[in-house]
Amino acid sequence: MSTKDRLLGYLKECKGDWVSGELLSRRIGITRSAIWKNISKLREEGYVIESSPRKGYSLSRISEMLLPNEIREGLDTGVFGRGEIIHFRETDSTNARAKELAIQGAPEGTLIVSESQTKGRGRKGRSWFSPSEAGIYASLILRPNMPPNEAPRITFVTAVSAAETLLALTSLEVAIKWPNDILVKNRKIAGILTEISAEMDTIDYMVVGLGMNVNNPLLPDDIEEKATSIFIETGKRFPKVRIVREYLRRQEKYYRILRDSGFEPILRRWKELTNTIGKRIVVEMIGKRYTGVVQDVDQEGVLILKDEKGAFHRILSGDVTFM
């Protein structure tokens, strides 16, 4: 453990109280000027530490950034986030970083997080608004032993995990919109971007990206009516790190259930959380567009739509708008 981490640990133990520089210096075994230097480093990482010439130092707020140490503290998983966690203040896209690392051989469970993205992406190359420190931008590397045509199952695992996380930690009314949007009051609060690299019969790696609006006080005009954030809904800032830990825990749990018991239990839970079945929708695909009522989502995750003429359509993927 580094000197800085030991100092942080001690400040956390005494959180809210003042600790003299002299005491810290003795406890950590470094000079008072080294204490001061490490306090500066911690402040750069976003920890709010007050100082007073007479009273010493006091940690008044934990960093709001998704620092690897903070994520690991109290993380209740076996593999996800247990190995390397790579943290950026800013990157183009956490999915792009994750893919690079996966190509280099990064193992399952490697996590990439960033405070902001300059090219945050949604499905089909659409952009995902990723302002500094307001949201969660996290990509997880997976190496499931499954054929590529089963990859959409992981999107269901992820949607269930993200929705349950918000239900567990907030009082928000959360629903999953097929295939992979997380809504609060019909506005998007989180999105999932799953990407795979595969041979015909085996997945090489998979990157599961989560974008979630957490502490955004407002959203740009063009997405304001379609999107929301935890802050907008509750009026309170929420610690992002708690969300990430809870999300990783559930993600790992459902990933194991999928491996051990198949897709059925995942789909069952997904159906409890979705708002899409029974709805009247327009669904747009490449070169096609159907209007109708959603009958079901079948065992392969395919949406079954009954159009106005009574014909049934199996929709593998597309953009859904509620009518």
Next chain:
Amino acid sequence: MSTKDRLLGYLKECKGDWVSGELLSRRIGITRSAIWKNISKLREEGYVIESSPRKGYSLSRISEMLLPNEIREGLDTGVFGRGEIIHFRETDSTNARAKELAIQGAPEGTLIVSESQTKGRGRKGRSWFSPSEAGIYASLILRPNMPPNEAPRITFVTAVSAAETLLALTSLEVAIKWPNDILVKNRKIAGILTEISAEMDTIDYMVVGLGMNVNNPLLPDDIEEKATSIFIETGKRFPKVRIVREYLRRQEKYYRILRDSGFEPILRRWKELTNTIGKRIVVEMIGKRYTGVVQDVDQEGVLILKDEKGAFHRILSGDVTFM
């Protein structure tokens, strides 16, 4: 056009005849010592050019390497191999190089060829014997506008193209073994490795690798009984560049048919070329193994097997051994 290419063009026009250094010097407009330097460069590229102090130079054999200029000459395609062709004397794997270029945005039709591979790969990480200059190791970048679950269709397109190429240029009895091996007398002469990078509903890029044993005079002991080469079958060396051109032409043709008319015409042609339907086989998959008779390959490219008890199995992918 570079001086070297102009010199080569002139030597090709006079192939087999002697051309004096003085004449070349006048025609190309460079000094005789510059002629000499460029002759050296061409020899390094594998062109056999004889020289005589009295008679000058004579091109006696075109390079046997897959040089971009040679591939382009007489290439009858619109897109495949029309843009960049990247040639290596040696690389780890042309598929790996192609994936790197695809990530950087290389367009559809970009071709990567190598004279040898240090880590030539087949399906599921198996190695593909790739000795220097004996075989074709070629990877093509595609960006089809199709969902990832239709990607196996491209493997069928490729198998048909590779099999037809051998049928058109040689007298060999060629057959496709499901899903994507090209056999001559039940020995493997070519293999296909298709890899995709995709979001859930769209393919980002696809890399189609072809490995073909062409001028190998013999094969290593461990694959000798299962593999063969054009040289082993015919006793003659074959110009690799002709194969690549013919393959690209057919590959593009069937790729367009797939886009414009769907999978049905591809599958129909594939069935004319396969030896697998009606055969008694063992098929091995991850954790499973079936023995039975192949009934058909269906509209999704799935193999339909009837086992000894009369039960039918749909095999999406696996390793087939004829019994």
